[in-house]
Amino acid sequence: MDFTPPPIEDGYAAEKLFNSGFSYTYDDLIFLPHYIDFAADAVDLSSRLSRNIPLSTPFVASPMDTVSESAMASAMAALGGIAIIHPNTTPSRQAAFIRAAKSRRVPILSDPVFFSPSDVIDSEEDFAASPFILVTESGHSKGKFLGFVSKTNYLNQNDKGARVSDYMEPPPAALPWSSDLARIEEELENKKENVVALVKDDEVVDLVSKEEVDRVRGYPKLASGGSVGADGEWLVGAAIGTREQDKERLEHLVKAGVNAVVLDSSQGNSIYQLEMIKYVKKVYPELDVIGGNVVTMYQADNLIQAGVDGLRVGMGSGSICTTQEVCAVGRGQGTAVYKVSSIAYKSGVPVIADGGISNSGHIVKALSLGASTVMMGSFLAGSIEAPGAYVYQNGQRVKKYRGMGSLEAMTQGSDQRYLGDTAKLKIAQGVVGAVKDKGSVLKFVPYTMQAVRQGFQDIGANSLQSAHDLLRSRVLRLEVRTGAAQVEGGIHGLVSYEKKYY
Ligand SMILES: NC(=O)C1=CN([C@@H]2O[C@H](COP(=O)(O)OP(=O)(O)OC[C@H]3O[C@@H](n4cnc5c(N)ncnc54)[C@H](O)[C@@H]3O)[C@@H](O)[C@H]2O)C=CC1
Numbered sequence: 001m002d003f004t005p006p007p008i009e010d011g012y013a014a015e016k017l018f019n020s021g022f023s024y025t026y027d028d029l030i031f032l033p034h035y036i037d038f039a040a041d042a043v044d045l046s047s048r049l050s051r052n053i054p055l056s057t058p059f060v061a062s063p064m065d066t067v068s069e070s071a072m073a074s075a076m077a078a079l080g081g082i083a084i085i086h087p088n089t090t091p092s093r094q095a096a097f098i099r100a101a102k103s104r105r106v107p108i109l110s111d112p113v114f115f116s117p118s119d120v121i122d123s124e125e126d127f128a129a130s131p132f133i134l135v136t137e138s139g140h141s142k143g144k145f146l147g148f149v150s151k152t153n154y155l156n157q158n159d160k161g162a163r164v165s166d167y168m169e170p171p172p173a174a175l176p177w178s179s180d181l182a183r184i185e186e187e188l189e190n191k192k193e194n195v196v197a198l199v200k201d202d203e204v205v206d207l208v209s210k211e212e213v214d215r216v217r218g219y220p221k222l223a224s225g226g227s228v229g230a231d232g233e234w235l236v237g238a239a240i241g242t243r244e245q246d247k248e249r250l251e252h253l254v255k256a257g258v259n260a261v262v263l264d265s266s267q268g269n270s271i272y273q274l275e276m277i278k279y280v281k282k283v284y285p286e287l288d289v290i291g292g293n294v295v296t297m298y299q300a301d302n303l304i305q306a307g308v309d310g311l312r313v314g315m316g317s318g319s320i321c322t323t324q325e326v327c328a329v330g331r332g333q334g335t336a337v338y339k340v341s342s343i344a345y346k347s348g349v350p351v352i353a354d355g356g357i358s359n360s361g362h363i364v365k366a367l368s369l370g371a372s373t374v375m376m377g378s379f380l381a382g383s384i385e386a387p388g389a390y391v392y393q394n395g396q397r398v399k400k401y402r403g404m405g406s407l408e409a410m411t412q413g414s415d416q417r418y419l420g421d422t423a424k425l426k427i428a429q430g431v432v433g434a435v436k437d438k439g440s441v442l443k444f445v446p447y448t449m450q451a452v453r454q455g456f457q458d459i460g461a462n463s464l465q466s467a468h469d470l471l472r473s474r475v476l477r478l479e480v481r482t483g484a485a486q487v488e489g490g491i492h493g494l495v496s497y498e499k500k501y502y
């Protein structure tokens with residue numbers, strides 16, 4: 001008999017841990033630290049959203065109507081990430097969000113509104129999210145630029161029934177649409193003006209105020225030129241469904257210059273999606289198509305065979321998701337990301353870890369388990385760039401955040417997907433809620449990135465590729481945390497505390 005004890009293992013390699021029959025999520029897992037021979041600042045987090053879309057920041061804003069419209073798209077692109085514009089609206093409005101985001105290269109908070117000179121402003125609401133109303137001969141973006149009305153100007157106007165031409169201000173100095181913040185600042189300074197117009201192909205696309213320039217200047221300096229395509233415009237993605245009418249929607253999006261399209265389903269391994277992938281690849285061979293959602297290797301393999309350029313992973317892991325409860329289907333997000341990535345990388349298909357991200361540690365885990373990017377809803381929904389206004393709830397400033405499968409969101413737009421030809425009964429797979437005010441993504445995303453770099457440094461990965469190499473060569477070691485270990489890993493035993501990350 002051989003009484004030599006088996007070797008003591010210092011943590012498990014991922015493949016051993018994830019073959020144990022458990023569905024693990026991020027909080028169940030912990031990485032063992034490795035060896036550091038580089039500075040945290042040296043960690044390179046550049047990645048790919050899909051086969052042909054490089055990103056310098058591996059962050060993606062979710063296609064949800066309380067997360068991604070034009071302001072989020074320009075801010076995420078400015079940060080080196082990308083937003084996927086939600087489809088819970090008409091095709092032309094979804095396309096307009098893409099156009100608005102792509103028509104400038106500064107992450108200002110604006111969605112331009114156009115009036116004709118004879119129009120009358122009914123109320124402050126006509127300004128929507130923009131501080132200005134632009135007046136053109138036609139009342140649309142195409143047309144001679146005649147002047148503008150600022151919200152302050154309107155509020156100070158005694159005769160609210162007056163036509164805008166009676167009190168609008170004349171067009172300010174103009175700059176090309178692609179001007180950066182420094183160029184705009186210089187022009188404002190030189191002309192001693194408070195506002196400058198951005199023009200593209202002889203059309204006014206937006207106005208930028210000194211106030212907006214100062215606001216953006218107050219955030220951490222943007223590290224790169226952002227996510228920019230070959231045409232010099234920011235990269236913007238958009239989501240569509242898998243119904244016949246989504247083909248027409250896609251045509252609108254392509255005309256607006258969309259850079260990648262996400263097929264938005266909770267269970268992506270369907271005949272509907274396989275057919276849509278083939279259709280998109282045939283009609284728009286240059287366009288990257290991202291399939292999903294999937295959580296198993298089997299599902300992923302089917303979509304890869306059909307030709308996807310990217311995979312979105314997660315079923316029921318989102319903060320507003322009730323899918324696992326309602327349908328009893330899904331997977332712990334840590335396991336899902338690891339399993340799908342372990343097959344997708346062999347075909348060079350990047351994986352988006354979608355849902356369940358609530359802190360920087362979750363991002364480190366998702367990326368180190370094989371994902372190329374993380375997609376976030378709740379993490380971004382409390383920002384000023386997310387659609388909707390802040391309200392007070394129990395003394396806290398919050399913004400609405402809702403699932404796209406919640407009854408409220410379904411009634412708003414995605415009704416047809418549920419009440420298709422046969423389904424008569426509507427079953428919600430998501431809830432409506434609220435998230436805390438987090439300020440601008442231009443501030444908290446750079447801090448989150450830095451925290452992620454520190455996590456990478458601890459595991460000895462100086463890039464995303466290096467983290468994936470450590471994972472696959474079994475150098476990366478991890479363990480499952482018991483309930484008590486999770487309590488220990490959190491804040492505990494204090495009478496009170498204040499949690500501040502930066
Ligand atoms: N990631 C997640 O865990 C989940 C996400 N969601 C989100 O909610 C939204 C809706 O998701 P789903 O309900 O999965 O939308 P979906 O549009 O993919 O599916 C809705 C229903 O329509 C059917 N369908 C789709 N295409 C069809 C076609 N061409 N012909 C006939 N029937 C067709 C589907 O089989 C399904 O029964 C999405 O934004 C999704 O991201 C919802 C649930 C879970």
Ligand SMILES: O=c1[nH]c(=O)c2[nH+]cn([C@@H]3O[C@H](COP(=O)(O)O)[C@@H](O)[C@H]3O)c2[nH]1
Binds near residue numbers: 063293322429431
């Ligand atoms: O079960 C669901 N019912 C819904 O109504 C719903 N809406 C969004 N999603 C998914 O959740 C992701 C965002 O999750 P987080 O807030 O955790 O980032 C998103 O990116 C989606 O994958 C839903 N899942």
Ligand SMILES: [K+]
Binds near residue numbers: 316319
């Ligand atoms: K959930």
